[in-house]
Amino acid sequence: MSYFGDITNATKTLLTGMKITGKYFFVNLFTRKDVITQQYPDNKDKLVMFDRFKGEVVMYHDENNHHRCDACTMCELACPNGSIEIIWDKKIDEETGKAKKELVNHIYHLEMCTMCGLCIEACPSDAIMWGQGYHHTTKDRSNLTKSLNKPGSSLIPGYKKPKK
Numbered sequence: 001m002s003y004f005g006d007i008t009n010a011t012k013t014l015l016t017g018m019k020i021t022g023k024y025f026f027v028n029l030f031t032r033k034d035v036i037t038q039q040y041p042d043n044k045d046k047l048v049m050f051d052r053f054k055g056e057v058v059m060y061h062d063e064n065n066h067h068r069c070d071a072c073t074m075c076e077l078a079c080p081n082g083s084i085e086i087i088w089d090k091k092i093d094e095e096t097g098k099a100k101k102e103l104v105n106h107i108y109h110l111e112m113c114t115m116c117g118l119c120i121e122a123c124p125s126d127a128i129m130w131g132q133g134y135h136h137t138t139k140d141r142s143n144l145t146k147s148l149n150k151p152g153s154s155l156i157p158g159y160k161k162p163k164k
């Protein structure tokens with residue numbers, strides 16, 4: 001093949017290969033119609049993680065700021081990394097008149113958590129679950145130590161632990 005024939009052939013092959021890419025590049029440059037690539041962190045405000053995403057362990061609270069944690073410490077015992085510490089106190093139960101455990105602080109060390117899920121599986125009350133928070137970067141390690149029970153929250157009144 002001639003010299004110029006080679007150049008023509010190479011250009012033709014290149015354009016054929018770049019046809020689809022070129023179409024998406026030029027069309028989407030102006031219309032932004034078929035763009036599927038998400039640019040993090042520009043999309044941080046509207047980014048929703050998928051349902052099965054394991055971002056961090058969180059505690060369920062209802063609209064009255066009640067949770068289901070009775071400080072049984074099963075999650076603390078199940079955690080292989082010591083990422084959970086349950087601080088509890090004893091309080092007299094008005095119904096029975098007997099002393100009963102009460103959660104003071106459910107401490108979660110996210111910086112040590114490997115997201116294995118053993119704590120969630122161990123909880124007989126489904127009091128803790130996976131949360132979808134993903135933006136955990138911080139310059140201060142202590143920000144990764146969290147209290148899972150919200151300030152002022154308490155156990156659902158009359159809550160009975162399910163038998164598992």
Ligand code: SF4
Nearest residue numbers: 079113114116117119
């Ligand atoms: S997910 Fe695993 S490592 Fe993290 S707190 Fe629970 S048991 Fe511990």
Ligand code: SF4
Nearest residue numbers: 069072073074075123
């Ligand atoms: S979160 Fe669940 S397993 Fe952990 S102390 Fe509370 S009730 Fe028990």
